[in-house]
Amino acid sequence: MTAAPMTSDGSSGFDPAALAGRAVLAPLAGITDSPFRSVCRRHGAAMVWSEMLSAEALARDHGKTMRMAAFRPEERPVVLQLFGTRPAAFAAAIARLEGLAPDAFDLNFGCPAPKIVKHGGGSALLREPAAVAAIARAAVAATRRPVFAKIRSGWEVGGENAVEIARQLEQCGAAAIAVHGRTKSQLFAGAADWAVIGRVRQAVGVPVIGNGDVVSGTAARRMIAETGCDLVMVGRGALGNPWIFSEINDAVGPATTVAPARHIPWTERLVVITEHMDLMAADKGERRAVLEMRKHLGWYTKGIPGAAATRRELMTALTRERVMELLRALGHGGGISPDPERSP
Numbered sequence: 001m002t003a004a005p006m007t008s009d010g011s012s013g014f015d016p017a018a019l020a021g022r023a024v025l026a027p028l029a030g031i032t033d034s035p036f037r038s039v040c041r042r043h044g045a046a047m048v049w050s051e052m053l054s055a056e057a058l059a060r061d062h063g064k065t066m067r068m069a070a071f072r073p074e075e076r077p078v079v080l081q082l083f084g085t086r087p088a089a090f091a092a093a094i095a096r097l098e099g100l101a102p103d104a105f106d107l108n109f110g111c112p113a114p115k116i117v118k119h120g121g122g123s124a125l126l127r128e129p130a131a132v133a134a135i136a137r138a139a140v141a142a143t144r145r146p147v148f149a150k151i152r153s154g155w156e157v158g159g160e161n162a163v164e165i166a167r168q169l170e171q172c173g174a175a176a177i178a179v180h181g182r183t184k185s186q187l188f189a190g191a192a193d194w195a196v197i198g199r200v201r202q203a204v205g206v207p208v209i210g211n212g213d214v215v216s217g218t219a220a221r222r223m224i225a226e227t228g229c230d231l232v233m234v235g236r237g238a239l240g241n242p243w244i245f246s247e248i249n250d251a252v253g254p255a256t257t258v259a260p261a262r263h264i265p266w267t268e269r270l271v272v273i274t275e276h277m278d279l280m281a282a283d284k285g286e287r288r289a290v291l292e293m294r295k296h297l298g299w300y301t302k303g304i305p306g307a308a309a310t311r312r313e314l315m316t317a318l319t320r321e322r323v324m325e326l327l328r329a330l331g332h333g334g335g336i337s338p339d340p341e342r343s344p
């Protein structure tokens with residue numbers, strides 16, 4: 001497997017202009033596995049992130065974590081994200097993953113989950129700039145591939161230090177910085193603060209990836225206009241809606257007006273759901289695929305009139321055949337209206 005070129009001139013480093021679009025899929029633990037990443041790439045995601053992977057587990061060659069890091073060639077360019085606290089573990093994890101030849105690595109300095117933060121990882125590192133620097137230096141020294149970092153605006157409101165952390169990451173060799181415009185203490189509540197993304201954009205020379213609340217082409221266009229970010233990263237907006245990436249690609253093009261989101265007919269939706277489930281079954285077997293698809297099926301059927309009863313049945317279905325039967329029956333009502341909850 002050879003890595004896709006990450007720069008337009010073929011040099012090492014990272015040039016967002018070499019990507020085929022400006023919207024990328026965020027890392028989402030428990031969600032952005034290889035099947036979902038493949039689906040998002042097919043619908044225009046310019047680059048896709050893995051779920052966060054434990055640097056300590058990878059350093060030990062832990063089988064399940066190594067399998068989580070695997071990806072299909074069609075997902076490229078693909079970014080593998082690591083979390084942890086020990087610089088040596090990051091370096092060892094990267095050395096193990098080199099064989100997979102990912103297009104880039106990413107360092108998680110944003111996760112607010114108690115199980116990560118209590119060990120000093122994820123967003124807890126935002127309070128330890130020296131530790132962030134040590135991890136970034138170790139990661140950059142361990143590979144010739146681009147190393148990105150994903151940060152939040154800070155630990156808590158009033159203590160936003162994203163600019164300071166981003167400057168330091170750049171000095172340590174980070175090739176791009178993704179900024180989620182919320183502090184750790186805000187978790188996912190309230191509106192993301194895009195102004196901090198703009199401040200980071202002004203402060204560093206490397207590409208900045210804006211993140212938080214991009215749920216439509218209009219929102220992506222506004223984030224780019226307001227912050228100057230090089231790429232927009234979409235997380236929750238892609239759940240049940242991989243079409244958001246082509247919607248964004250259209251919206252951020254040269255046209256002066258943004259066309260309304262395309263209506264996705266149920267038949268088209270069903271094709272994508274089937275592809276998604278079959279990729280999942282190829283990786284995990286039918287039984288696990290059906291169980292793990294449940295959350296996706298809940299998202300894919302959001303906004304469909306009369307889907308609530310079907311959703312309840314989907315949550316207990318145990319075979320692919322039964323899932324398909326339920327989905328086909330749901331489709332007999334025709335297409336679905338664009339979901340008002342997805343409007344900007």
Ligand SMILES: Cc1cc2nc3c(=O)[nH]c(=O)nc-3n(C[C@H](O)[C@H](O)[C@H](O)COP(=O)(O)O)c2cc1C
Pocket residue numbers: 026027028029030031050051052081108110111150180211212213214233234235236237
């Ligand atoms: C279920 C879930 C899992 C997430 N997992 C990760 C993760 O593994 N690594 C990470 O850096 N961020 C993770 N995030 C944060 C997202 O990448 C993103 O920063 C956040 O959801 C804001 O973007 P959005 O408004 O587009 O969803 C997760 C968020 C959610 C909702």
